[in-house]
Amino acid sequence: MWKPAKVHLYRNINNCCYVNSTLRSLYSLEDFCFDLETSLVDVQAPLPILFDFFVKLMRVSEDDDEEELVDDLHWYVFRFIENLHLLDVTFGEGGQQDASEFCVRLLNHFSETVPAVIATVLRTYFEGSILQTLICQK
Secondary structure, eight states, X not given: OOOOOSOOOOOOGGGOHHHHHHHHHHHTXXXXXXXXXXXXXXXXXXXXXXXXXXXXXXXXXXXXXXXXXXXXXXXXXXXXHHTGGGTOGGGGGOOOOOHXXXXXXXXXXXXXXXXXXXXXXXXXXXXXOOOOOOOOOO
């Protein structure tokens, strides 16, 4: 069963600190993680790739020794970031992005790719949508 890991510090790979802050925020919601973990019992593998790495990061356990824990965290974060282009090509380019926009898009993506589980859990904890996207250029 889900329990919070003792380390939630991720490498800032490709200037993606917005990813780190979003993941750390979502994983800090213990009830959300618990309900998500509980609802995964009914889901058949394979999971969509971004959601799969999200779940793997969520499941990294404090039962691992600290070195193994840190290695697992960094590997899964790297793989998660490496596949952000599946969410939106601009997130995979390695530039700074808005963390709140990323969080909304990530949760919307999860609800579309794993609707049986995520839609119910998301509706319990989150409500919102992107109304407008602005792209700023110098």
